[in-house]
Amino acid sequence: MNPLGITLTLVVFYLFSELHSRRRAFYTNPVLLSIITIAVILKWFGIPYGSYMDSAVILKFLLGPAVVSLAVPVYKGRDTIRAYSKEIALGIAVGGTVAILSAFYIAKLLGGSGEVLLSIAPKSVTTAIAIGISEKIGGIPALTAVLVILTGIMGNAIGPELLNLARVRDRIARGLAMGVGSHGLGTARIILEDELAGAVSGLAMALNGVFTSLLLPYLIEILK
Amino acid sequence: MRPYRGLAIIFGFYALGEFTSFALNLTIPGSVLGMLFLLGALLTGAIRLEWVESEAELFVRNMSVMFVPPGVGIVTYIGLIKSQAVPIFGALVISFVVTLLVTAKTVDLLRRDER
Numbered sequence: 001m002n003p004l005g006i007t008l009t010l011v012v013f014y015l016f017s018e019l020h021s022r023r024r025a026f027y028t029n030p031v032l033l034s035i036i037t038i039a040v041i042l043k044w045f046g047i048p049y050g051s052y053m054d055s056a057v058i059l060k061f062l063l064g065p066a067v068v069s070l071a072v073p074v075y076k077g078r079d080t081i082r083a084y085s086k087e088i089a090l091g092i093a094v095g096g097t098v099a100i101l102s103a104f105y106i107a108k109l110l111g112g113s114g115e116v117l118l119s120i121a122p123k124s125v126t127t128a129i130a131i132g133i134s135e136k137i138g139g140i141p142a143l144t145a146v147l148v149i150l151t152g153i154m155g156n157a158i159g160p161e162l163l164n165l166a167r168v169r170d171r172i173a174r175g176l177a178m179g180v181g182s183h184g185l186g187t188a189r190i191i192l193e194d195e196l197a198g199a200v201s202g203l204a205m206a207l208n209g210v211f212t213s214l215l216l217p218y219l220i221e222i223l224k
Numbered sequence: 225m226r227p228y229r230g231l232a233i234i235f236g237f238y239a240l241g242e243f244t245s246f247a248l249n250l251t252i253p254g255s256v257l258g259m260l261f262l263l264g265a266l267l268t269g270a271i272r273l274e275w276v277e278s279e280a281e282l283f284v285r286n287m288s289v290m291f292v293p294p295g296v297g298i299v300t301y302i303g304l305i306k307s308q309a310v311p312i313f314g315a316l317v318i319s320f321v322v323t324l325l326v327t328a329k330t331v332d333l334l335r336r337d338e339r
Contacts, residue, residue, distance in 0.1 A: 005293075013289045031288050035295035042299060049299050056293035063294075065231075066287045067255035068238045069280035071262035075273065087331050095327030103319040112311030116304070120315055124323055127291045132253030142297030143305070147316055149295065154320045162321065168328040170335045177328035181320060210256055217251030 005055030012037050026157040029185070031127075032149050063128040070126075070206050077203045084200065087172050092204060095180035096211045099124035104223060114224075119143040122216055123151045126183040129209035137220050148183070155182020156189045171197045179204025230279030233271060237262040 016030035016037075042052055053060075074081075081088060103120045112120070118139035122130040127148045134144035159178050168174055175197035178186035183205045191198025241258025244250070250257070265271040298305070305312060 009289065009292050013292055031291050031295065034289075034292045035298065038292065038296045039299045042296070049297060052296065053293060056296070059290045060293045062283070063287070063290045064238045064242070064255040064258070065234045066283040066290060067253070068234050068241065068258040068262055069276075069283035071237075071259045071266060072273070072277060072280035073284060074259075074263055075266040078267070087334060090334055091327050091331045094330045095323055098326045099319065099323040102322045103315050106318050107311040107315035110311035110314045112308055112315065113304075116308050116311055120312065120319075123316065123319070128287060129253065129256060131291075131294055132255055136251050136253055140301060140304075141294055143301055143312075145291055145295040146298050147312070149291065150316060151320055154317070155324070159324060162324055163328055166325050166328060168325075168332050170332050173328045173331035173335060176331050177324050180327045181324035210260065213252050213256045 002051075002055050005052040006058055008038060008041065008052075009034070009056050009059060012041075026153050026185075026189075029149070029153055029156075032146075032153065035146065035149075063131065067128045067132065067209075070209070073202060074206045077199060080199055081203055081207075084172055087176060088200070088204060088207065091173075091176035091180055092208050092211050095177065095204075096124070096208045096215065099180065099208075100212065100216055100219060115140055116143070118220065120147055121220065122212055123147040124181060124183065125209040125212045126205055127152075129213055133213050133216055137217055149185070152182050152185025155186030159186050159189060160193060172200055175200030176204045180208045183208075227279050230276045233262070233276050234279055234283065237265075 013030055013034045016028070016033045020028045020030045042049065100121050103123055104117050107117050107120050118137050119134055122133040122144060125148070127145055130144050130148045131141045134141045155178055159182055160174070163174050163177060168177070171194055174194070175190055178190040178197070179201035187198060187201040187205055190201050237258040238255060240261055241256070242254030244257050245252060245254040262271065266273060
């Protein structure tokens with residue numbers, strides 16, 4: 001194993017994180033910019049993805065313990081979950097299901113291939129969980145990762161504006177929609193305008209990840 | 225600073241989740257199962273929050289960088305994305321808008337009933 005792939009990833013990600021902390025905007029998203037930059041570098045130097053991943057795989061492995069660690073923010077938010085249990089349960093059941101079915105059927109309607117449908121179905125949940133689901137159901141985890149990030153970027157860029165257009169003013173409804181619809185990146189945006197909506201959004205993100213990973217594999221068996 | 229206890233718990237629950245997923249042949253990722261097990265252990269008091277809190281928060285805060293290597297894998301699928309651009313990006317945008325608005329309106333209605 002060579003240390004170049006992981007070093008390249010850390011250097012590129014560090015530089016884009018610095019840029020993002022100076023200019024906080026959806027188009028400075030460090031994950032997407034890092035993916036594009038490293039992809040271009042690999043192409044320029046003719047490095048096969050396999051030899052890059054041979055070293056960067058350590059970072060990918062850490063996604064497992066990172067998902068396990070999500071138990072801590074959920075546990076700390078248990079009082080909020082209890083206080084809004086009905087809203088959270090309804091929002092996740094409806095939103096989580098709509099997210100899967102709409103992505104699957106719209107892609108199918110537009111002529112998507114089987115592996116595209118499987119890769120896009122988990123696009124609304126937090127990246128680490130979506131990658132895990134995609135792997136399990138036979139999608140393309142790399143495609144899922146990019147689609148999840150693009151979904152988050154949409155939520156971050158125009159989520160609250162869309163909710164304003166639809167005249168949704170309730171803070172719990174706004175938070176749930178952002179967390180279920182656009183996971184962590186949506187949460188990062190809504191928390192800037194409203195702390196309660198942000199907290200609900202973060203919880204909705206984590207719980208929707210669990211809900212989707214329980215529902216999606218069985219739903220896919222029926223849809224296929 | 226002794227992060228070993230926290231790390232051992234987190235990796236231990238991850239291993240337990242992976243093992244359960246494999247042994248019972250479940251379609252749920254082992255990491256998600258591990259999270260549910262850890263949540264259960266915290267709620268029942270089997271694991272105390274302060275044993276894992278700072279290590280877990282370190283993982284959660286720094287999750288983003290871990291998406292980069294799997295995301296770069298997209299270079300292997302450039303051809304697929306070009307040939308499937310309409311279904312991929314059409315579904316992505318429409319599904320996002322529909323999900324956001326349906327979720328918001330559903331919860332909003334429930335809230336109005338309660339007020």
